[in-house]
Amino acid sequence: MQVNDSKNFEPVIAAFCCNWCSYAGADLSGTNRLSYPTNVKIIRVPCSCRVNPMFILRAFQRGADGVIICGCHPGDCHYTSGNYFTRRRITLLYSMLDFLGIERNRTRLEWVSAAEGAKFASVMEQFTEDVRKLGPNRRLEDLRCRKK
Amino acid sequence: MQEKMKQRAKELLADGTVNRVMGWKKGEFGYDTTPAVFRSAEEIDKYFVCDDFTNSNLSKLLVKESKKDGVILAFLKPCDTYSFNQLLKEHRIDREKVYIIGIPGGPKLDAEIIKSKGITGITGVKNVNYTLVIDTIYGEEKMPFYEAVSVKCKSCKSKKHVIYDELIGDDGDILESDRFDEVEKLENMTSRERFDFWQRELSKCIRCNACKNVCPACTCEKCVFDNPKSGIENKAVSDSFEEKLFHIIRAFHVAGRCTDCGECSRVCPQNIPLHLLNRKFIKDINSLYGEYQAGADLDTKNPLTDYSTDDCEPSIVHERGVE
Numbered sequence: 001m002q003v004n005d006s007k008n009f010e011p012v013i014a015a016f017c018c019n020w021c022s023y024a025g026a027d028l029s030g031t032n033r034l035s036y037p038t039n040v041k042i043i044r045v046p047c048s049c050r051v052n053p054m055f056i057l058r059a060f061q062r063g064a065d066g067v068i069i070c071g072c073h074p075g076d077c078h079y080t081s082g083n084y085f086t087r088r089r090i091t092l093l094y095s096m097l098d099f100l101g102i103e104r105n106r107t108r109l110e111w112v113s114a115a116e117g118a119k120f121a122s123v124m125e126q127f128t129e130d131v132r133k134l135g136p137n138r139r140l141e142d143l144r145c146r147k148k
Numbered sequence: 149m150q151e152k153m154k155q156r157a158k159e160l161l162a163d164g165t166v167n168r169v170m171g172w173k174k175g176e177f178g179y180d181t182t183p184a185v186f187r188s189a190e191e192i193d194k195y196f197v198c199d200d201f202t203n204s205n206l207s208k209l210l211v212k213e214s215k216k217d218g219v220i221l222a223f224l225k226p227c228d229t230y231s232f233n234q235l236l237k238e239h240r241i242d243r244e245k246v247y248i249i250g251i252p253g254g255p256k257l258d259a260e261i262i263k264s265k266g267i268t269g270i271t272g273v274k275n276v277n278y279t280l281v282i283d284t285i286y287g288e289e290k291m292p293f294y295e296a297v298s299v300k301c302k303s304c305k306s307k308k309h310v311i312y313d314e315l316i317g318d319d320g321d322i323l324e325s326d327r328f329d330e331v332e333k334l335e336n337m338t339s340r341e342r343f344d345f346w347q348r349e350l351s352k353c354i355r356c357n358a359c360k361n362v363c364p365a366c367t368c369e370k371c372v373f374d375n376p377k378s379g380i381e382n383k384a385v386s387d388s389f390e391e392k393l394f395h396i397i398r399a400f401h402v403a404g405r406c407t408d409c410g411e412c413s414r415v416c417p418q419n420i421p422l423h424l425l426n427r428k429f430i431k432d433i434n435s436l437y438g439e440y441q442a443g444a445d446l447d448t449k450n451p452l453t454d455y456s457t458d459d460c461e462p463s464i465v466h467e468r469g470v471e
């Protein structure tokens with residue numbers, strides 16, 4: 001288990017959100033004045049299945065402590081089946097990261113629809129907390145990218 | 149066996165069925181046989197070999213060869229036929245341009261294992277009733293045949309040819325193999341132990357690219373790692389992050405297409421157990437999406453380009469608990 005480097009550790013969370021559901025869900029949570037942690041940096045993608053495994057690794061490299069992917073609920077993908085492919089791919093990738101000894105709770109996938117502003121906020125709240133408990137990402141970081 | 153192969157190759161060349169033959173030729177030391185293309189009976193007589201060291205999988209080379217004029221004859225071991233099938237499935241090989249003769253598989257030997265026992269200056273290796281008699285410039289050495297068997301053959305998955313035009317020798321069966329045992333061992337370690345294990349292994353990588361260049365699933369005209377901006381095209385500047393990036397992405401790109409032919413681990417000059425990464429994906433695919441063997445046939449859909457509406461969620465990974 002990782003020990004926190006500093007008491008006031010604020011994790012950086014990279015959230016890949018699909019344009020049609022989750023990004024709109026994030027927007028809704030904003031317009032409803034629900035707050036979610038400022039730790040979360042949203043990256044908009046056209047569909048959850050646009051997320052290449054390389055994006056996830058690069059996010060960790062460039063300073064993310066946790067990576068979450070959000071997409072439309074299965075069956076609701078704007079492109080019909082994109083998220084079904086996402087689901088298989090990401091399951092295998094997360095399992096591989098686990099196999100390499102990267103902490104399980106640094107990765108997540110959640111389905112958030114455009115109407116689920118409150119779910120978006122609570123998912124982000126929860127995930128940020130989980131990552132905070134793990135401490136800074138050390139196992140999949142690039143020393144050259146570490147902020148002083 | 150070798151004589152039968154040579155004879156058949158010469159016949160097929162003579163009757164015009166093929167205009168080239170792909171097999172193996174002896175390298176500088178006898179144990180370093182390499183793939184080679186022969187164009188005449190004379191060349192075959194002089195250089196063709198098929199022995200305990202002809203490990204190389206010829207399938208990938210047929211991607212280029214099948215684009216040339218005329219039909220080429222290729223000798224494929226059972227494991228190589230899986231790779232061939234997978235390449236056919238991906239439309240990488242022109243089937244009409246290849247005449248396949250299936251030959252029995254190994255167990256083949258790995259000269260690196262012999263050398264790792266401290267035996268150097270090897271000039272020749274003979275198999276006498278499953279004892280290897282090794283001639284070296286310092287004298288004769290002996291070791292049990294089985295000890296020098298290459299890693300991939302030790303956990304052979306099948307002696308059956310999944311595609312061929314004709315066979316020399318008998319066809320075998322699909323085997324019960326213990327190939328996932330080591331993966332399981334790692335799975336049962338703690339996350340920290342796994343991390344340390346891989347950190348140790350992957351930091352040996354010199355980014356020679358041999359694993360990717362030899363892999364029959366890695367046939368992209370332009371590979372992601374060829375990009376000089378990727379920061380991972382050479383070892384000199386790398387951080388341990390890049391080692392992980394390279395290995396995760398390489399293994400991921402071949403997930404669902406890797407036939408577990410074992411070539412990547414065999415050629416790695418640093419002896420990194422790459423097969424464990426590939427097999428982890430195969431094991432996960434088998435358990436989550438149903439048994440699947442890449443290259444076994446031409447019709448079954450690749451599990452990563454397929455889906456079912458009731459697939460499990462990635463949270464299945466997190467449900468293994470927090471460590």
Ligand code: SF4
Pocket residue numbers: 359362363364365366402405406407408409410411412413426
């Ligand atoms: S990844 Fe290794 S075992 Fe799999 S097909 Fe490529 S060379 Fe063969």
Ligand code: SF4
Pocket residue numbers: 360365366367368370371372373397398401402
């Ligand atoms: S590593 Fe990926 S991109 Fe490169 S050749 Fe292999 S499959 Fe293609």
Ligand code: SF4
Pocket residue numbers: 352353354355356357358359360415416417418419420422
């Ligand atoms: S063959 Fe081995 S050393 Fe070379 S790039 Fe692959 S893993 Fe690294």
Ligand code: FES
Pocket residue numbers: 018019020021022046047048049071072077078079082083
């Ligand atoms: S468009 Fe939202 S997951 Fe495909």
